[in-house]
Amino acid sequence: xxxxxxxxxxxxxxxxxxxxxxxxxxxxxxxxxxxxxxxxxxxxxxxxxxxxxxxxxxxxxxxxxxxxxxxxxxxxxxxxxxxxxxxxxxxxxxxxxxxxxxxxxxxxxxxxxxxxxxxxxxxxxxxxxxxxxxxxxxxxxxxxxxxxxxxxxxxxxxxxxxxxxxxxxxxxxxxxxxxxxxxxxxxxxxxxxxxxxxxxxxxxxxxxxxxxxxxxxxxxxxxxxxxxxxxxxxxxxxxxxxxxxxxxxxxxxxxxxxxxxxxxxxxxxxxxxxxxxxxxxxxxxxxxxxxxxxxxxxxxxxxxxxxxxxxxxxxxxxxxxxxxxxxxxxxxxxxxxxxxxxxxxxxxxxxxxxxxxxxxxxxxxxxxxxxxxxxxxxxxxxxxxxxxxxxxxxxxxxxxxxxxxxxxxxxxxxxxxxxxxxxxxxxxxxxxxxxxxxxxxxxxxxxxxxxxxxxxxxxxxxxxxxxxxxxxxxxxxxxxxxxxxxxxxxxxxxxxxxxxxxxxxxxxxxxxxxxxxxxxxxxxxxxx
Amino acid sequence: xxxxxxxxxxxxxxxxxxxxxxxxxxxxxxxxxxxxxxxxxxxxxxxxxxxxxxxxxxxxxxxxxxxxxxxxxxxxxxxxxxxxxxxxxxxxxxxxxxxxxxxxxxxxxxxxxxxxxxxxxxxxxxxxxxxxxxxxxxxxxxxxxxxxxxxxxxxxxxxxxxxxxxxxxxxxxxxxxxxxxxxxxxxxxxxxxxxxxxxxxxxxxxxxxxxxxxxxxxxxxxxxxxxxxxxxxxxxxxxxxxxxxxxxxxxxxxxxxxxxxxxxxxxxxxxxxxxxxxxxxxxxxxxxxxxxxxxxxxxxxxxxxxxxxxxxxxxxxxxxxxxxxxxxxxxxxxxxxxxxxxxxxxxxxxxxxxxxxxxxxxxxxx
Numbered sequence: 001x002x003x004x005x006x007x008x009x010x011x012x013x014x015x016x017x018x019x020x021x022x023x024x025x026x027x028x029x030x031x032x033x034x035x036x037x038x039x040x041x042x043x044x045x046x047x048x049x050x051x052x053x054x055x056x057x058x059x060x061x062x063x064x065x066x067x068x069x070x071x072x073x074x075x076x077x078x079x080x081x082x083x084x085x086x087x088x089x090x091x092x093x094x095x096x097x098x099x100x101x102x103x104x105x106x107x108x109x110x111x112x113x114x115x116x117x118x119x120x121x122x123x124x125x126x127x128x129x130x131x132x133x134x135x136x137x138x139x140x141x142x143x144x145x146x147x148x149x150x151x152x153x154x155x156x157x158x159x160x161x162x163x164x165x166x167x168x169x170x171x172x173x174x175x176x177x178x179x180x181x182x183x184x185x186x187x188x189x190x191x192x193x194x195x196x197x198x199x200x201x202x203x204x205x206x207x208x209x210x211x212x213x214x215x216x217x218x219x220x221x222x223x224x225x226x227x228x229x230x231x232x233x234x235x236x237x238x239x240x241x242x243x244x245x246x247x248x249x250x251x252x253x254x255x256x257x258x259x260x261x262x263x264x265x266x267x268x269x270x271x272x273x274x275x276x277x278x279x280x281x282x283x284x285x286x287x288x289x290x291x292x293x294x295x296x297x298x299x300x301x302x303x304x305x306x307x308x309x310x311x312x313x314x315x316x317x318x319x320x321x322x323x324x325x326x327x328x329x330x331x332x333x334x335x336x337x338x339x340x341x342x343x344x345x346x347x348x349x350x351x352x353x354x355x356x357x358x359x360x361x362x363x364x365x366x367x368x369x370x371x372x373x374x375x376x377x378x379x380x381x382x383x384x385x386x387x388x389x390x391x392x393x394x395x396x397x398x399x400x401x402x403x404x405x406x407x408x409x410x411x412x413x414x415x416x417x418x419x420x421x422x423x424x425x426x427x428x429x430x431x432x433x434x435x436x437x438x439x440x441x442x443x444x445x446x447x448x449x450x451x452x453x454x455x456x457x458x459x460x461x462x463x464x465x466x467x468x469x470x471x472x473x474x475x476x477x478x479x480x481x482x483x484x485x486x487x488x489x490x491x492x493x494x495x496x497x498x499x500x501x502x503x504x505x506x507x508x509x510x511x512x513x514x515x516x517x518x519x520x521x522x523x524x525x526x527x528x
Numbered sequence: 529x530x531x532x533x534x535x536x537x538x539x540x541x542x543x544x545x546x547x548x549x550x551x552x553x554x555x556x557x558x559x560x561x562x563x564x565x566x567x568x569x570x571x572x573x574x575x576x577x578x579x580x581x582x583x584x585x586x587x588x589x590x591x592x593x594x595x596x597x598x599x600x601x602x603x604x605x606x607x608x609x610x611x612x613x614x615x616x617x618x619x620x621x622x623x624x625x626x627x628x629x630x631x632x633x634x635x636x637x638x639x640x641x642x643x644x645x646x647x648x649x650x651x652x653x654x655x656x657x658x659x660x661x662x663x664x665x666x667x668x669x670x671x672x673x674x675x676x677x678x679x680x681x682x683x684x685x686x687x688x689x690x691x692x693x694x695x696x697x698x699x700x701x702x703x704x705x706x707x708x709x710x711x712x713x714x715x716x717x718x719x720x721x722x723x724x725x726x727x728x729x730x731x732x733x734x735x736x737x738x739x740x741x742x743x744x745x746x747x748x749x750x751x752x753x754x755x756x757x758x759x760x761x762x763x764x765x766x767x768x769x770x771x772x773x774x775x776x777x778x779x780x781x782x783x784x785x786x787x788x789x790x791x792x793x794x795x796x797x798x799x800x801x802x803x804x805x806x807x808x809x810x811x812x813x814x815x816x817x818x819x820x821x822x823x824x825x826x827x828x829x830x831x832x833x834x835x836x837x838x839x840x841x842x843x844x845x846x847x848x849x850x851x852x853x854x855x856x857x858x859x860x861x862x863x864x865x866x867x868x869x870x871x872x873x874x875x876x877x878x879x880x881x882x883x884x885x886x887x888x889x890x891x892x893x894x
Contacts, residue, residue, distance in 0.1 A: 318863075485675075
């Protein structure tokens with residue numbers, strides 16, 4: 001083996017070792033292990049995992065490490081791959097064993113590591129102290145080493161694909177799938193389209209009645225986020241303006257409906273439908289008001305200003321000063337929902353309302369995308385200066401994008417407030433804005449299927465992962481980074497015109513608001 | 529200006545803004561003058577003692593903001609990306625300092641019954657800063673390596689989302705590791721919280737806290753050191769070169785990857801120092817500690833003109849002062865200090881779209 005290959009294997013081992021230590025310290029190993037045991041079919045309580053689950057986790061991690069390590073050896077013989085995994089295994093096992101050793105030492109000296117690391121799992125400590133006292137260290141070592149080498153062996157025997165090739169395969173697979181679904185001759189396409197539409201209508205018509213209220217709630221939330229995502233997609237995806245405080249418009253919609261339909265603080269009781277229209281108009285108007293002064297800001301300056309705007313709205317809603325008007329930190333309760341044929345909406349009705357709103361939003365978005373404004377937005381997104389030079393009134397279209405996006409958010413907010421019969425300032429925190437942004441980026445910016453998929457992935461999937469509640473946000477953050485590294489264009493990339501001039505500077509070059517740290521005036525950064 | 533120049537077309541695009549800006553400017557300045565006049569001359573709401581207290585608090589806060597803002601600006605100057613996870617780097621630095629103090633608290637030293645922390649207080653503080661700064665620098669370093677480096681050629685939004693993901697990951701990792709409970713910083717006795725020099729103004733005692741003076745002085749010292757590094761050393765020169773033009777810098781023999789790594793190390797270390805100061809002065813830290821100061825420091829960096837070192841320092845101090853003195857000066861509720869900070873940001877950006885000290889490249893560079 002070459003020196004660099006040895007170093008690579010050792011590095012892999014170190015990375016896996018550090019991941020293992022981190023997983024142990026946050027108790028992730030016990031959780032994963034018991035999930036594994038559960039999948040295999042053994043009865044195991046997630047809250048009280050057994051030592052067996054730890055072993056299962058260790059073997060899985062070792063196998064994974066071994067496979068990864070062997071994979072990195074391109075075109076190598078079986079012996080070489082096993083050797084690589086052996087090296088990786090040694091490093092991983094030493095790190096894992098050192099951790100157990102330290103814990104044993106601490107426990108025998110009556111220092112409880114859980115005082116510092118409260119999520120550390122009990123069975124792990126038990127395994128450190130009681131069950132396998134003395135020999136535990138060695139058993140641990142050989143479990144890790146054995147499974148890593150086994151992983152390398154497996155890889156060598158079956159010639160598992162390399163990382164890059166499997167990624168390529170996945171990409172082509174997704175592409176082929178997309179073509180299979182949407183491809184075919186025009187006639188077939190048309191038939192497919194109607195079949196798909198019919199299926200969708202059937203599902204939409206039947207399913208809300210069949211689901212329980214819980215799933216109606218969850219899917220309803222997903223639907224509202226689809227509307228929000230489409231709204232933000234007009235601003236960010238189509239016209240290319242990075243707006244971070246988007247949830248403020250949602251809050252305006254929600255509070256409009258809330259204040260006009262709740263007994264406290266005003267007791268106006270306007271009714272849902274007029275206040276829904278009012279909410280949409282008000283949100284769009286706020287978009288206009290915000291847009292007018294900041295229209296000529298670009299890039300990060302626009303981002304921070306809109307983020308500030310979102311925070312201003314939230315803090316104002318929460319503050320004592322406005323409590324008589326907005327209910328302060330407690331929010332507005334007991335919001336009266338819409339009436340239809342003399343009785344109030346139940347969860348199924350709301351579901352239909354949301355589905356209708358989503359369809360409306362999709363329709364509007366689709367029409368806008370292919371309209372004159374849509375083309376103007378895309379021109380602004382690709383290059384604002386060129387758009388200007390070709391006669392696009394950029395100011396007008398940017399404002400229009402902001403207003404329409406805000407109107408979408410107002411619609412979503414209005415339905416949200418009526419359905420929950422409550423709205424409070426903390427529902428409109430900055431993290432919500434960022435969630436919406438993540439949603440459209442994960443799904444694929446600027447297209448409708450991407451937004452749908454992103455909303456399901458970000459709002460629906462966490463509901464399915466209730467069991468791993470504590471680790472949800474952690475995994476989500478890691479997935480977001482991984483997603484950007486592996487598939488930055490989103491799960492369903494948009495078709496966008498690709499520039500075929502290879503020597504142009506980077507596309508955002510002209511949007512740089514200012515130069516470098518200590519850049520001389522007048523000089524430009526040519527390459528980032 | 530003839531009718532068919534591109535400038536004309538651009539101006540046509542922002543006609544509405546041209547109308548709105550002066551009106552808004554006059555209204556805002558009239559309102560500000562009226563409020564300040566009202567508070568200072570008519571109502572005389574606060575005496576000089578209160579103003580001094582507010583000023584001190586503002587300077588201390590401003591020092592911390594400036595340190596964190598520098599990190600944003602350094603990274604932005606070189607990579608043109610918002611390092612959204614920078615606040616989390618600061619929080620991890622605060623935890624680093626916390627654990628150094630916790631360990632030193634139980635190590636016996638000196639005469640019987642006394643511990644390292646108070647036997648060698650200066651050394652302890654030094655060690656806490658070394659601990660906090662090095663862990664933060666490491667986190668910044670690996671953050672760049674894992675989450676940003678592969679994305680250097682990607683479109684602008686991609687590294688931002690990656691940074692948001694990293695921020696969520698770091699926050700939740702710290703929450704899972706050390707639980708969500710608030711943790712109380714144990715300072716050495718010479719830096720007791722609440723203690724300080726007392727001066728009498730207007731017949732009432734104004735306390736200048738030791739912790740505050742300490743963190744302000746230290747942040748100024750660190751800022752001067754950083755400025756010297758960027759201006760005078762070889763590393764600083766390569767940083768400036770990379771910021772100007774990566775390709776040419778590489779051709780001239782500058783190791784671009786190494787320079788970017790070192791920039792992250794440097795900005796991480798500063799954020800770590802800010803975190804330890806935050807802990808020493810405010811006393812409470814938890815996994816969410818870094819988020820709000822991070823946002824504020826980013827605001828400060830933009831306020832001063834992002835990418836501009838003196839701008840970030842000025843922006844940090846200005847924002848700190850606005851937050852603590854501003855509400856009193858304008859006679860509004862102190863709950864609204866964040867609103868005021870963001871309003872000031874928006875107003876400054878409307879009239880000077882590239883920040884206080886930023887070169888006005890936004891228009892010319894087009």
